[in-house]
Amino acid sequence: MPLILFNKPYQVMCQFSPHPGRQSLADYLSIPGIYPAGRLDADSEGLVLLTDDGKLQHELSHPAHxxxxxxxxxxEGQTDAAQLARLSGPLDLGDFTTQPCHARQILPPEWLWPRDxxxxxxxxxxxxxxxxxxxxxxNRQVRRMTAAVGLPTLRLVRIAIGPFTLASHPLMPGEWREVATSELRR
Structure with missing residues (x-):
């Protein structure tokens, strides 16, 4: 039962079925029986986990875990302390209120690949x-959160899920690698 780390490129659909006009996961991965444990929308980039194990998929993607x-x-815009405090939540987005999270300003990441x-x-x-x-x-939570505090999202990259990070498993967009499920238990 493989656990695959995949760096999803911008504008790629997080599905294996064909999509008119856009690439999908099937254009990058030809491993039979795997499916994503969670999704990223087409406008987002970064780390996606895939597996053929339904129990593991549930453990990785279900909010209870x-x-x-x-x-x-x-x-877009200069971030201030009040916006960071609101982002850290809970933040009312109208149809739901977010759970508290950790939000901080960072320097522009020098290691990040250019977007095309x-x-x-x-x-x-x-x-x-x-x-x-x-x-x-x-769905689209981070984009909605930043917009709610007056900071529209221009680029969104998921860099970590649980113990798996693009820092410890460097992958360029479109690249993937198999990892041991024991890494999840650490």
């Missing part, structure tokens, strides 16, 4: 980078 997920986010196509840059609008760690994962 609270696997922390860390994202680095480039936002590049994000839009406006000389008059500064950008900031944040690191946000959640223990839940609602």
């Amino acid at each position: 609270k696997q922390p997920k860390t994202y680095i986010v480039q936002v 196509p590049p994000i839009r840059q406006r000389a008059t609008n500064p950008t900031s980078w944040l690191a946000i760690t959640l223990t839940e994962g609602k």
